[in-house]
Amino acid sequence: MEQHIESHIIQSSDDEFIINVGPQHPSTHGVLHLQLKLDGEKIVDLRPFLGYIHRGIEKMSESLTYKQFIYLTSRMDYLSAHINNQACCLVIEKGLQTEVPERAKVIRTLMAELTRLASHQLWWGSTGLDMGAVSPFFYAFREREMILEIFEETCGSRLTMNYCVPGGVMNDIHPDFVRKVKQLIKQFRENIHEYDELLTGNPIFQSRTQGIGYLSKEDAIALSCSGPVARASGISCDVRKKNPYDAYDRVSFDEIIATEGDCFARYRVRLEEMKQSMNIIEQLIDNIPTGEYRTKIKGIIKLPVGEYYQRVETARGELGVYLVSDGSNKPYRIKFRTPNFSNLGALKPMSLGGKIGDLVAIMASLDLIIPDIDR
Amino acid sequence: MIHWIGQKLNDIFGPLWAPYVGYILVGLVIITLVVVMAVISIYLERKIAAFMQMRLGPMRVGKWGTLQAFADVFKLMLKESLTPAQADKQLFHIAPYLVLTVSFLAFAPIAFSPTLQLWDMNIGVLYITSISSVGVIGILMAGWSSNNKYSLLGAMRSGAQIVSYELSAGIAILTIVMMSGSLSVSGIIQSQADGWWIFKGHIPAIIAFVIFAIASTAELNRAPFDLAEAEQELTAGFHTEYSGMQFAMFFLAEYTNMFIVSMLGTTLFLGGWMPLHIANWETFNHLMDKIPPFLWFFGKVFISLFMIIWFRWTFPRLRIDQLLKLEWKYLLPIGMVNLVIGAIVTWLGWIF
Amino acid sequence: MSQPVEEAIKKIFPELTLTSWAQFPAIEISRDSLLSACEKLTTHPDLRFDMLVCLTAVDRTPRLEVLYHLRSTTHGHELIVKTELDESQLEIPSVVSFWKAAELFELEVYDMFGITFTGHSDLRRLFMPDDWDGYPLRKSYKASEVADNYLKSHQLLIN
Numbered sequence: 001m002e003q004h005i006e007s008h009i010i011q012s013s014d015d016e017f018i019i020n021v022g023p024q025h026p027s028t029h030g031v032l033h034l035q036l037k038l039d040g041e042k043i044v045d046l047r048p049f050l051g052y053i054h055r056g057i058e059k060m061s062e063s064l065t066y067k068q069f070i071y072l073t074s075r076m077d078y079l080s081a082h083i084n085n086q087a088c089c090l091v092i093e094k095g096l097q098t099e100v101p102e103r104a105k106v107i108r109t110l111m112a113e114l115t116r117l118a119s120h121q122l123w124w125g126s127t128g129l130d131m132g133a134v135s136p137f138f139y140a141f142r143e144r145e146m147i148l149e150i151f152e153e154t155c156g157s158r159l160t161m162n163y164c165v166p167g168g169v170m171n172d173i174h175p176d177f178v179r180k181v182k183q184l185i186k187q188f189r190e191n192i193h194e195y196d197e198l199l200t201g202n203p204i205f206q207s208r209t210q211g212i213g214y215l216s217k218e219d220a221i222a223l224s225c226s227g228p229v230a231r232a233s234g235i236s237c238d239v240r241k242k243n244p245y246d247a248y249d250r251v252s253f254d255e256i257i258a259t260e261g262d263c264f265a266r267y268r269v270r271l272e273e274m275k276q277s278m279n280i281i282e283q284l285i286d287n288i289p290t291g292e293y294r295t296k297i298k299g300i301i302k303l304p305v306g307e308y309y310q311r312v313e314t315a316r317g318e319l320g321v322y323l324v325s326d327g328s329n330k331p332y333r334i335k336f337r338t339p340n341f342s343n344l345g346a347l348k349p350m351s352l353g354g355k356i357g358d359l360v361a362i363m364a365s366l367d368l369i370i371p372d373i374d375r
Numbered sequence: 376m377i378h379w380i381g382q383k384l385n386d387i388f389g390p391l392w393a394p395y396v397g398y399i400l401v402g403l404v405i406i407t408l409v410v411v412m413a414v415i416s417i418y419l420e421r422k423i424a425a426f427m428q429m430r431l432g433p434m435r436v437g438k439w440g441t442l443q444a445f446a447d448v449f450k451l452m453l454k455e456s457l458t459p460a461q462a463d464k465q466l467f468h469i470a471p472y473l474v475l476t477v478s479f480l481a482f483a484p485i486a487f488s489p490t491l492q493l494w495d496m497n498i499g500v501l502y503i504t505s506i507s508s509v510g511v512i513g514i515l516m517a518g519w520s521s522n523n524k525y526s527l528l529g530a531m532r533s534g535a536q537i538v539s540y541e542l543s544a545g546i547a548i549l550t551i552v553m554m555s556g557s558l559s560v561s562g563i564i565q566s567q568a569d570g571w572w573i574f575k576g577h578i579p580a581i582i583a584f585v586i587f588a589i590a591s592t593a594e595l596n597r598a599p600f601d602l603a604e605a606e607q608e609l610t611a612g613f614h615t616e617y618s619g620m621q622f623a624m625f626f627l628a629e630y631t632n633m634f635i636v637s638m639l640g641t642t643l644f645l646g647g648w649m650p651l652h653i654a655n656w657e658t659f660n661h662l663m664d665k666i667p668p669f670l671w672f673f674g675k676v677f678i679s680l681f682m683i684i685w686f687r688w689t690f691p692r693l694r695i696d697q698l699l700k701l702e703w704k705y706l707l708p709i710g711m712v713n714l715v716i717g718a719i720v721t722w723l724g725w726i727f
Numbered sequence: 728m729s730q731p732v733e734e735a736i737k738k739i740f741p742e743l744t745l746t747s748w749a750q751f752p753a754i755e756i757s758r759d760s761l762l763s764a765c766e767k768l769t770t771h772p773d774l775r776f777d778m779l780v781c782l783t784a785v786d787r788t789p790r791l792e793v794l795y796h797l798r799s800t801t802h803g804h805e806l807i808v809k810t811e812l813d814e815s816q817l818e819i820p821s822v823v824s825f826w827k828a829a830e831l832f833e834l835e836v837y838d839m840f841g842i843t844f845t846g847h848s849d850l851r852r853l854f855m856p857d858d859w860d861g862y863p864l865r866k867s868y869k870a871s872e873v874a875d876n877y878l879k880s881h882q883l884l885i886n
Contacts, residue, residue, distance in 0.1 A: 019524045027607040041528070041695055051854035058839075059863050059870065130607045132598055132692025138428035204599055205691045221777050221800050224828035235800060242803075309749035320796070322749070324785055333864075337781040337796070345831045356528070356608050357694035374854060 016044055023052045027130050027360045030370030034347075034359075041355045046348045054374040061334045066092050066301040067166065069331065074160035076338060077372035079119035080314035083112050085164035090245055091310040091321045092166045095303035100246075102289040104168030109247035110181070110284050111151075111163060112312075113277045117188075118147040119315035120274045123367045127267065128199055130364040131208055136198045143191065146184045150177065166301060168294030181285050185278050195271065209263035213350040213362035216261060223349070224342040227317025228273065229366060232258045232265035239313035251283045263365035270367075302329050316340055316367055340372040401493060405482055413630040414444040419677075420630075420684050427688045448623060456619035459522055466520035471617065471624035474513035478631035480506050484560045485638050488648045488669040492561060499560035500552060503639055504545055507594070507632070511537040514596075514603065517625070518613040529612025532695055533596055533603030539702040540593040540600075546710035547587035550579055550717040551643045554726060564647035571646035575726050579717035584644045586710050591636040592686055593698070595629065599690035602698060637679035641672065645679075648672040732804035735773040740764070748794070753807035758819055761810055765825045768797060768808070775799045776806060779826035782833060784840045786866045789814045791840060795822070812842065821846035839864040 016039045023031040031052035037045035057076060061069035070088040074081035086108055093100060100108075125140030148158040153174040155161040163170050199205050215225070220233040230237045238255040240248045256272040258265035303325040311320040317339025326332040343366055350366075351359045384393040384400075418433075418441060425432025433440030458467055484499030486492040496502060511534055518530020552558055554576050555566035566572075572580045593600035604612030614625045641647060648668035652660045693701070720726065733745055733752050743754045756764045768776045776797035785792045795808040812819060821844040823829045833844040834853040841862035844850060852859060860876060861868050878884040 017524065019528075026610060051852075051856070054854040056863055056870075059868075128691065132601065132607065133690060134424075135428050135688050138430065142429065199691070202691060204693055204697075207697055208691060208694060219827070222827040224778050224780055224826070224832075237800075307749045309751070318780075320781055322781070322783065322794075322796075333785045335781070335783045337783075341831065341835070342828055345828055355694055355696065357602075357692075360607050 015039055021359070023049075027363055028370070029126065029363075029368065032368065032370045032373070036356075036359070038356070041357075043351050043354055043356070043359060046351055046359075048344060048347065050374055052374065053371050055371075057375045058334055058336065061331055063330060065329050066303065066331065069334070070164065070166075071160075071162050073336070074162060075371060076336060076375055077314055077316060077319070077340065077369045078159060079122060079369060080115055080316065080319075081160045082108075082115040082163060083312055083314040084319060085162065086112055086246070087310055087312040087319050087321045089164040089166050090312065091308050091323050092301060092303065094310060095306075095308045095323070095325060096166070096297065096301065098167055098295055098297060100168055101292040101295060102247075103291045104293050104295075105246045106284050106288050107169050107173055107293065108164060109251075110281060110288075111154075111161070111169075112246075113280045113284075114147050114150065114181070116315045117274055117277045117281075118144050120270050120277075121147075123270060123315075123364075124195060124199070124274075127364040130360050131199075131205060133199065133202075133205070136195075139191075139194055139198060143184065143188050146180070146187070150180050150184065153177065153180070165294065167297040168292070170294075172293045173288075178285055178288070181281060185282060185285075188274075188278060192275070200267070200271065206264065208357070208361050209267060209365065211262050211264075212354065212358050213263045213266075213365060214261050215346055215350055217259075219349055220261070220346065223345045225317070225346050226339050226342065227313070227315070228256075228266055228269045229317065229343050229346060231256060232269045233261040234259040237318065239311050239318050243311060245310070245312060247284060248280075251280045253279050263361050266365040300329050302327060303331075311337075314339060316369065316372070317343060336375060338372045338375065340368050340370075341375075344368060344373055405479065405493070409479055409482060409631050409634075410627070412634050413627050414448075416630045416633055416680060417444045417447075417626075419680065420687075423681065423684045424688045427685075451623040452620055454619035456617070456621045459616050461522040462616065463520035463522070466516045467616075468621070470513045470517035470520065471621045471628075473516065474510050474628040475624045475631070477506060477510040477513065478628045478635065481632075481635045485635075486560050486564055486642065486647060487672055488667070491669065495559060495561050497559045497562075500548060500558050500563065500639075500643070503635070504541070504548060507635065508537065508541050510628070510632070514613050517617070521613070521616040523616055525609045525611075526613050526615045529603045529609045529615070532609075533613060535695075536596070536600065536602060536698060537594055539699060540590040540706075543586050543590035543702060543706040543710050544594060546707070546714055547583040547590065548639075548643060550583040550714055551576070553714070553717055554580070554721050560642055560647075563642060564649060567646040567649050570652065571644065571649065573644045576717070576720070577725075579713050579720055580644065582709065582713045583717070584640075586706055586713070587640060587644070588682065590702075590706060591640065592683060593702070595632050595636060595683070597629070597633070597683060598687040599692050600698060601687075601692060602695055633680060633683055634676065637676045637683065638672075640679050641675040645675045646671075647675075732774070732799075732802070732806055735771075736806070739767060739771055739774065748807040748809065751796070751805050751807045753809055755809045755811065758810055758812065761822070762820050764808070765822055768806075769825050773802075774806075775801050777801070777826075779822070779828045779832065780805070782822075782829055782836060784836050784842060784864075786840065786864065788866050791817065791842065793819055793836070793842065817842045818845055820844070823847060838862070841865065 016037050019036050019038060020033065021036055022028040022033040033049040033052060035047045035049065036043055057072045060072060070085050073084040073088050076084055121140045121144040125137035128136030151161055152158050154177055155163040215233050217234045220230045220235055226237050234257060236255060236257055241255050253276045256269045256276060258269050305325055305327045308323040308325065309320065311318055319339060320337035322335040323331055324333040347362065347366060350362050384396055388396050422432045433443035436442040436446045458464060481503050483494045484496055484502055514533045515530045518526045551563065551572050554572060555563045557563050557566060573584055596603045604614065614622055617625060648671050650663040650666060650671050652663060736745055736752065736754060740754060746753045768774050776799045778798040778800055779795060780798050781796040783794050785794065791812045791814065793810045793812060797808060798805045810819060819842060821829065821833055833847050834851065836842055837844060837850055838853045838855055839862055860873050
């Protein structure tokens, strides 16, 4: 074992030295382990080591029924838990060829956008934190707390909601849901200028992020980046626009694209996405159709033999679910193409030649969720 | 009162030993004073930070959490001070004491009020600037001896940073020294009897004050210049490996230094214990004179402290190259030019 | 509007049969012609598959399928490329030179299925420990047995 590990350590010369960032480190937001080769403060080489939170979700899913495995996916990108569940439900519904009631579609979309909003707010707070500004974190959590309370009322839990089920949603929305969402949107619209005042307009923040962590459009394509990371490099890749699912085909919103490709562009894209999410929520909240919130699906789900695929846009990019069915009540093979895993590949080209401080800024702008990489 | 204490000591210990007992007593008083001030500033920092972040801050220990800092110190005292196995043990154990001692030493020439000054030496300001730069040796020792790359990086950053910013702080101080024509703390304060330097010295003094504020915040290793302990980059920088009371020493030293910098700034720019006077407002000036000098002094010190705390909880952190660029490309040249302007202003007697 | 990907594929790869995988058109390429096919897939003006969305494998004992999910950002069409491998010879050329994303994806497939990607510069176990026995996503993998053995050999088992 010793030998194995030896061979993995980056070789360094006398002028350079190696530090291990993680698996326990304040700015990796989880158990990501990076090995850095440094020349003074400059990053010469970087290597990610993964697996510290590998739970084998794909393997576990193979021995769970279709209704059970959905809930494992909440634990991949835990900040987009609902969207992960949604993707799995959509792929099962595709296999069963069930039509989901309109009401369920709208509720799912609303919940997905609220999830995205909460996720981006957490990202914004932790970006400030990574840059050494502690106060923004609390401003971000002020609104996030409201969203989590809305979730709690309707779904019973705050983070891993497990609200999606094949055929619709688990329960109907809470009677207070509409009122509280409207109140949230109103308050957030009033407060979002504080986000600009605290970070966006700050000269120190701008000098830390502008021109840092450049990712060209070609690189972003070659590295299969998705989500805000790719959109900040000028790639139009929003699944909600390109392959609308649930109620996204009936709302109008802009796909935010920037061309600079640096940390500041990624920051701005996410900030604008929050506003677009609010637009989507505002369009849907008054028009939740009446009717059933779930179609009846028989107790044991068996998908016909074949392959199924569904992609959704999580808060961090494109989540693809590849499902191979052998006709039994369990998936034969399931593969999650998670956005963070491919976005991780962009870390090295972005940070080579930068300082340690730049690495922190880049990691903040990539917004990696480690359980989503490891699965 | 002081004479009375001296008489008593003479009576009890005899003329040979009385001065030494006196020194020890003074030392104990200073240490108590420093610790009390540090505790107050820790409490202030936590409360101010909390209010800036829409929180309440410590609320449980004592009324409004006033005893929180004591509870923390008590916890740290009970905690084991760990030493890494591969550490350079001697240096590792000396470092925190060195840092703290240096902070205590810098208190000597500070004048809290006209009668309350421990040591009115004629080079007081020079003494403070030189003694406070010894602290960086303690930080370097801590970083090196921990045998941890994060600590070493933090210590190196801190060394580069403190040595650089000392220049700007020194030049800003020099501007005032030149205007007042004195290096002694009491001399500088006396020279502000007819107006504080920040008003009297107009443009050069204001520029010097801004430079001093930036450079001294950087010397304190506090945000936005807290690269030495940049939590998100280097976990905790040079004091990563310290725990228990040894960590508390660094912590205490940081807050003591905060006080020293505020006191120095107050002495140089804000008139020390001198009350605020406005020309031709006789009644107002008379009223201001009624407020005891040490209240004036501490009032100004707490305002400067608030500024430093405000900086920390508002700004993001700079990067190391930006930090050095700010010093060598902007602050230092501006400070130099400002020094020349100050010299001309003093020479022509354009001081109001 | 560019021509549908099916027609382009038929024209450029006349010898291959076009099938489908989920909602995407799919082609099956043998291991030996994979690199030359990738060359055509990335450079041909009608195809230009510049993004490797996903690389994964499916264990259909005794054969393993390696799936490449390709997307063209210029034309917007997508394609699944399938390569079948025999369990006795799990080797396939690496496609890192065409798509940089494959660097991480191939590591994952190697770790989970034991498929060796020849030409990959840094093939290592990405998620599992270096001395882990077996490849978890293979159908022949006995999870509890392997884990027990691992814990025993490292004296990590708590009784």
